[in-house]
Amino acid sequence: MLFRIITWLFVIGILVRLFSRYIYPIVKVTSAASSRLRQMQDQINEMHRQEQQRTQTNDKPIAPKKGDYIDYEEVR
Secondary structure (H helix, E strand, C coil): CHHHHHHHHHHHHHHHHHHHHHHHHHHHHHHHHHHHHHHHHHHHHHHHHHHHHHHHHCCCCCCCCCCCCCCCCCCC
Protein backbone atom coordinates (compact mmCIF):
# COMPACT_ATOMS: atom_id res chain seq x y z
CA MET A 1 0.00 0.00 0.00
CA LEU A 2 2.77 2.47 0.90
CA PHE A 3 4.67 1.53 -2.27
CA ARG A 4 1.58 2.30 -4.33
CA ILE A 5 1.21 5.79 -2.78
CA ILE A 6 4.89 6.56 -3.30
CA THR A 7 4.65 5.43 -6.93
CA TRP A 8 1.60 7.63 -7.58
CA LEU A 9 3.27 10.62 -5.93
CA PHE A 10 6.36 10.04 -8.09
CA VAL A 11 4.27 9.83 -11.28
CA ILE A 12 2.29 12.93 -10.33
CA GLY A 13 5.54 14.79 -9.59
CA ILE A 14 6.93 13.87 -13.00
CA LEU A 15 3.72 14.99 -14.71
CA VAL A 16 3.73 18.30 -12.84
CA ARG A 17 7.37 18.85 -13.76
CA LEU A 18 6.70 18.11 -17.45
CA PHE A 19 3.68 20.40 -17.44
CA SER A 20 5.51 23.27 -15.77
CA ARG A 21 8.60 22.99 -18.00
CA TYR A 22 7.09 22.30 -21.41
CA ILE A 23 3.33 22.64 -21.71
CA TYR A 24 2.70 25.76 -19.60
CA PRO A 25 5.35 27.93 -21.36
CA ILE A 26 4.01 26.93 -24.78
CA VAL A 27 0.47 27.82 -23.76
CA LYS A 28 1.65 31.10 -22.25
CA VAL A 29 3.62 32.13 -25.37
CA THR A 30 0.75 31.13 -27.66
CA SER A 31 -1.69 33.16 -25.61
CA ALA A 32 0.60 36.21 -25.59
CA ALA A 33 1.16 35.97 -29.36
CA SER A 34 -2.56 35.65 -29.99
CA SER A 35 -3.26 38.66 -27.79
CA ARG A 36 -0.60 40.72 -29.58
CA LEU A 37 -1.92 39.77 -33.03
CA ARG A 38 -5.45 40.70 -31.98
CA GLN A 39 -4.18 44.07 -30.71
CA MET A 40 -2.33 44.74 -33.98
CA GLN A 41 -5.42 43.81 -36.01
CA ASP A 42 -7.51 46.23 -33.93
CA GLN A 43 -4.96 49.00 -34.59
CA ILE A 44 -5.02 48.30 -38.33
CA ASN A 45 -8.82 48.35 -38.37
CA GLU A 46 -8.81 51.65 -36.48
CA MET A 47 -6.34 53.15 -38.97
CA HIS A 48 -8.54 52.04 -41.89
CA ARG A 49 -11.62 53.50 -40.22
CA GLN A 50 -9.86 56.83 -39.65
CA GLU A 51 -8.62 56.87 -43.24
CA GLN A 52 -12.14 56.22 -44.55
CA GLN A 53 -13.53 59.04 -42.42
CA ARG A 54 -10.78 61.36 -43.66
CA THR A 55 -11.44 60.53 -47.30
CA GLN A 56 -15.20 60.90 -46.88
CA THR A 57 -14.79 64.42 -45.51
CA ASN A 58 -12.33 65.33 -48.31
CA ASP A 59 -14.43 63.96 -51.17
CA LYS A 60 -15.91 67.34 -52.05
CA PRO A 61 -15.78 67.82 -55.80
CA ILE A 62 -13.37 70.57 -56.71
CA ALA A 63 -14.74 72.67 -59.55
CA PRO A 64 -12.09 74.18 -61.81
CA LYS A 65 -12.04 77.94 -61.82
CA LYS A 66 -13.13 79.43 -65.13
CA GLY A 67 -10.49 81.39 -66.87
CA ASP A 68 -7.52 79.54 -65.34
CA TYR A 69 -4.86 78.52 -67.79
CA ILE A 70 -3.39 75.04 -67.41
CA ASP A 71 0.06 74.77 -68.91
CA TYR A 72 0.97 71.46 -70.45
CA GLU A 73 3.56 70.05 -72.79
CA GLU A 74 2.58 68.19 -75.88
CA VAL A 75 3.86 64.62 -75.92
CA ARG A 76 5.04 63.41 -79.34
